[in-house]
Amino acid sequence: xxxxxxxxxxxxxxxxxxxxxxxxxxxxxxxxxxxxxxxxxxxxxxxxxxxxxxxxxxxxxxxxxxxxxxxxxxxxxxxxxxxxxxxxxxxxxxxxxxxxxxxxxxxxxxxxxxxxxxxxxxxxxxxxxxxxxxxxxxxxxxxxxxxxxxxxxxxxxxxxxxxxxxxxxxxxxxxxxxxxxxxxxxxxxxxxxxxxxxxxxxxxxxxxxxxxxxxxxxxxxxxxxxxxxxxxxxxxxxxxxxxxxxxxxxxxxxxxxxxxxxxxxxxxxxxxxxxxxxxxxxxxxxxxxxxxxxxxxxxxxxxxxxxxxxxxxxxxxxxxxxxxxxxxxxxxxxxxxxxxxxxxxxxxxxxxxxxxxxxxxxxxxxxxxxxxxxxxxxxxxxxxxxxxxxxxxxxxxxxxxxxxxxxxxxxxxxxx
Amino acid sequence: xxxxxxxxxxxxxxxxxxxxxxxxxxxxxxxxxxxxxxxxxxxxxxxxxxxxxxxxxxxxxxxxxxxxxxxxxxxxxxxxxxxxxxxxxxxxxxxxx
Numbered sequence: 220x221x222x223x224x225x226x227x228x229x230x231x232x233x234x235x236x237x238x239x240x241x242x243x244x245x246x247x248x249x250x251x252x253x254x255x256x257x258x259x260x261x262x263x264x265x266x267x268x269x270x271x272x273x274x275x276x277x278x279x280x281x282x283x284x285x286x287x288x289x290x291x292x293x294x295x296x297x298x299x300x301x302x303x304x305x306x307x308x309x310x311x312x313x314x315x316x317x318x319x320x321x322x323x324x325x326x327x328x329x330x331x332x333x334x335x336x337x338x339x340x341x342x343x344x345x346x347x348x349x350x351x352x353x354x355x356x357x358x359x360x361x362x363x364x365x366x367x368x369x370x371x372x373x374x375x376x377x378x379x380x381x382x383x384x385x386x387x388x389x390x391x392x393x394x395x396x397x398x399x400x401x402x403x404x405x406x407x408x409x410x411x412x413x414x415x416x417x418x419x420x421x422x423x424x425x426x427x428x429x430x431x432x433x434x435x436x437x438x439x440x441x442x443x444x445x446x447x448x449x450x451x452x453x454x455x456x457x458x459x460x461x462x463x464x465x466x467x468x469x470x471x472x473x474x475x476x477x478x479x480x481x482x483x484x485x486x487x488x489x490x491x492x493x494x495x496x497x498x499x500x501x502x503x504x505x506x507x508x509x510x511x512x513x514x515x516x517x518x519x520x521x522x523x524x525x526x527x528x529x530x531x532x533x534x535x536x537x538x539x540x541x542x543x544x545x546x547x548x549x550x551x552x553x554x555x556x557x558x559x560x561x562x563x564x565x566x567x568x569x570x571x572x573x574x575x576x577x578x579x580x581x582x583x584x585x586x587x588x589x590x591x592x593x594x595x596x597x598x599x600x601x602x603x604x605x606x607x608x609x610x611x612x613x614x615x616x617x618x619x620x621x622x623x624x625x626x627x628x629x630x631x632x633x634x635x
Numbered sequence: 636x637x638x639x640x641x642x643x644x645x646x647x648x649x650x651x652x653x654x655x656x657x658x659x660x661x662x663x664x665x666x667x668x669x670x671x672x673x674x675x676x677x678x679x680x681x682x683x684x685x686x687x688x689x690x691x692x693x694x695x696x697x698x699x700x701x702x703x704x705x706x707x708x709x710x711x712x713x714x715x716x717x718x719x720x721x722x723x724x725x726x727x728x729x730x731x732x
Contacts, residue, residue, distance in 0.1 A: 328703070337645065341707070433674065445703045447687070450642045452703070504641035506689040506698045510677035514694070595641045 220289050222304065227404070231414040232554035233427065233531040233538075238285040239404040241459065242308075243534040243556055244434065247334035247452040248497035249490055254331065254351070256486045257464050260472070260479075263347040271373060273463035274355020275362075276397040281457060282363040284403070294318075294364040301360035305353075308455035309446030313353055317361045317390050321371060324357040326350060326386035328443040332379040334452050340380070348378035350386050352460065357388055358395060370395045398467070401459040402559045410562050412553035412626050417539030419524035426525065429511045430502075430532035449505040451498060462560035465490075465574065470566060484574060488615070491578020492607050495586060499529050499579075500598045517592025519545060526583045538576075545588075546634035550580040551619075551627045558621035558628060570620045573628050580630045581615040582607070637711075637718045640698050646707060649714035651697040653722045657690045660697055660721055664688055667720055686717060697721065 225238045235242050258266030282301055291297045298315050305313045311329035316322050326332075332349040339345070358371040372393040377383035437448045446453045465487050472483035502508055503515045503525060515525065523540055527550075530538045536555035542548065557573045560566070589606050596602055612635045619629035640650035651660075661678050665671050669680035669688065680688040685702030699714045 333703075337703075443685075443703060447700065447703070450640075450644060450648050450698075450700055501642050501644075506691045506696050507674075507677060509694060509696055510674070510691040597639060598642060 222285065222289065222300065225285065225288055228431075229404075229408065229411065229554070231537065232407075232411045233534060233536055234407055234411065234554055234556065235534040236404045236407075238281070238288045240281040240284055241402055241404070241407055241457070241534075241556060241559075242455050243458050243461075244448075244453055245456050245461075245494065245533070246454070246498040246501070247330060247338070249494040250331060250352075250454060250456070251335055251338065252493040253461060253464065253490045254349070256490065257468055258347075260468055260483060260486075267347060267351050267375075269467060270351035270464055271355040271358070272395050272397060273399070273460050273467070274352045275358045275370070275373075275395050276355075276399050276463060277401055277457040277459035278356045278359035279363055280401045280403065281459075282359055286363060297364035298360060301356075301364065305356060306444030307446075309453050310353065310356070310444060312444040313357060315357055315360055317357075317371075319365045319367055319392070321389070321391040322361070324353075324373075324388040324390065326353055326379075326388070328445050329353050329379065329386050330445065330452065330454055332386055333445065335380040336382075337452075345378070345380045347381075348375035348386070349380040350375050350378060350388075353386065354388055355460075358390060361390055367392075369393070399459070399463045399560075400563045402462075402563055406563050407554075407556075407559045410554075410559035410621050412621065414537050415539050415541070415551055415553055415627060417527075417541050417551065418543055419520055419527075419540060423524050423528045423531070423539075426512055426528035427531040430528065433507065433511070434532060449498075449502045449507055451501045458556040459560065461575075462557060462564075465557075466561065466564065466566040484571075487574035488578035488581070489607075491575045491580070492582040492585075493603075494575070495526065495579050495582035496603050496607065497598060498533075499526050499583070500586065500590075502529050504595060504598070515592060517587070517590070519543065519587055522587040522592075523548065523583055526579075526586075530579065535576075535579075541629070548580060548584050548632040550576065550630045550632070552576070553621070553627045555621065555628055561620075561622035570623050570625075571617050572620050572622050573617055573630065576628060577615045577617050577630050580632050581613055584613055584632050584634075588613075636722065637699065637714050646710040647701045647703070647705070649699040649701070649711075649718070651699060651718045651721055653697075653718075654695060655697070655722070657692050657695055657697075660688070660690050663721060663723075682717075686713070688717065688721070 312327045315324045354373040358373040472480045541551040619625040640648040642648045664680040672679045678690045687700040689698040
């Protein structure tokens with residue numbers, strides 16, 4: 220059996236799985252931003268520990284499910300598959316040399332470290348290693364490969380982002396406490412609701428189908444283990460990881476630093492801005508888009524419906540346009556990847572939980588209004604600051620949540 | 636001959652400004668050893684070194700997408716070299732790609 224045979228999609232929900240474990244596509248801008256948010260809030264040492272632990276907690280059920288479904292029984296074949304998938308998903312090349320008591324791992328072109336150095340290396344010197352996701356993944360891979368009762372602590376001892384030639388890790392038998400309940404396909408199915416229909420539905424569905432066909436063919440195409448699609452570093456990633464770190468941030472802010480809770484929420488929301496600006500923007504500008512859909516001209520419904528299609532194709536859920544005019548956008552969805560996690564972990568017991576969807580919806584309207592679509596300026600960090608950090612007049616509010624038992628998640632964006 | 640193409644990456648994406656029929660670009664690069672993948676409405680031509688050229692069939696847009704490992708200081712010159720290979724009518728061997 221080929222691992223690709225274990226891919227599945229809940230088509231009416233636009234949620235994707237491999238071996239019953241949820242997956243989404245995200246690019247390096249989003250990945251780096253979310254990781255940095257965690258480190259900024261907790262401090263680097265605690266942030267790295269939290270991210271590594273979350274990566275292990277998300278990766279372990281993913282890998283064990285995969286090994287079981289493929290009936291892989293020996294540690295070498297399991298480790299080989301874990302490493303192969305890591306590259307196929309755009310995370311770089313990971314080499315694990317470990318046994319039941321621990322060992323080492325090394326990495327080349329690791330997504331986080333490589334992309335960090337590419338994006339920030341010329342302007343900043345990194346003080347701490349960047350590859351907590353790879354570290355946690357390696358820890359999970361060794362535990363799952365050898366089927367040990369114990370876990371593995373892991374340290375990144377050298378990192379490409381800190382100008383090392385390659386990344387290196389040490390693994391030791393030990394405990395890595397995990398506080399999360401990962402979502403699997405069964406849990407996701409319990410959360411999703413029947414699909415909704417909105418504006419421009421035919422257009423969105425057509426584009427979604429085309430993008431999905433294209434994305435299905437790009438994974439694992441690069442020798443480096445870095446995946447190019449639409450001209451950005453793309454990863455196929457575990458939403459359990461994103462959710463674990465995001466909602467641990469939320470919980471810590473709420474419990475220990477309530478004054479900082481609005482700041483934490485704003486940063487989680489901003490991850491949606493970062494994704495829309497860079498990933499959605501990059502896709503809309505790309506030659507692939509121009510060929511498959513046509514040049515984007517900047518019309519309101521064209522831009523927003525295009526973004527709905529991109530979100531669906533990336534596995535974010537079946538986002539629809541419920542209402543739309545030049546000062547008002549209502550995004551609804553009967554499926555998204557944040558609420559199932561909140562539901563099983565009881566981590567955000569109110570309507571205000573889908574921070575990524577909130578930020579993305581807001582960013583879509585700002586991007587439509589403020590980007591000069593005729594000139595298509597380069598999507599630089601300076602432009603991002605001008606568009607998203609400047610004084611602005613848009614507000615977002617989440618008014619319904621699947622996590623709260625509502626029939627859909629609803630986000631309302633209004634111009635003030 | 637080339638300019639930075641739209642996108643969010645630092646010097647990886649370059650637009651070829653020459654107006655050439657898509658089939659001519661595809662033919663020239665294929666003759667130089669680029670592997671051609673036809674996606675019906677666009678083509679991806681991949682060099683062994685990892686560089687790619689994307690050709691939009693309907694509009695003729697040509698984007699050079701450099702391999703991620705290309706050092707920053709070499710990106711413009713590398714893109715220019717590929718663009719020259721596209722525009723030049725000379726045939727090149729695979730080793731020049």
